Amino acid sequence: MTIFVANAVGVVYHDFMNTKTTGYIFLSIGVFIMVFSVVLVILAFTNIIHPTYFSIPKSTYPTASNTDLNSLNSTGQPNLSALLPSLNIIPPGVLDSALNLSAHFLLMTFIGGFGYKLAMIGVNLIRPIVIKTGDKIYETTSPQA
Numbered sequence: 531m532t533i534f535v536a537n538a539v540g541v542v543y544h545d546f547m548n549t550k551t552t553g554y555i556f557l558s559i560g561v562f563i564m565v566f567s568v569v570l571v572i573l574a575f576t577n578i579i580h581p582t583y584f585s586i587p588k589s590t591y592p593t594a595s596n597t598d599l600n601s602l603n604s605t606g607q608p609n610l611s612a613l614l615p616s617l618n619i620i621p622p623g624v625l626d627s628a629l630n631l632s633a634h635f636l637l638m639t640f641i642g643g644f645g646y647k648l649a650m651i652g653v654n655l656i657r658p659i660v661i662k663t664g665d666k667i668y669e670t671t672s673p674q675a
Contacts, residue, residue, distance in 0.1 A: 560649025
């Protein structure tokens with residue numbers, strides 16, 4: 531039964547489209563996907579588009595607070611727990627945008643890799659199969675429908 535299904539699919543396939551046409555379609559779609567992903571990465575890194583995959587809620591950003599006399603200990607030293615929230619080593623939006631750019635770059639890398647694989651399948655369908663045996667070279671041709 532498997533042979534019958536394979537033969538039926540082969541007959542339908544050859545009536546519909548030959549391998550070179552399918553190869554050119556796969557090649558053009560793959561190249562389009564690769565160019566599209568590269569353009570999106572360039573637009574994201576030049577800050578034209580702003581990809582948003584992750585967002586940190588604004589309520590979790592630390593707020594700057596001034597030290598007052600109530601935060602002093604009995605020894606006159608400032609309370610460290612009162613000073614720590616006011617330290618802004620990394621501004622609130624920088625970590626968010628760096629995480630989004632990294633996620634965007636990783637996603638576009640996978641999409642570009644898919645386009646590359648699709649284009650390579652197209653190239654292999656377009657290129658003729660050449661069999662070399664000793665001194666003779668046989669080039670196979672696809673049957674015309």
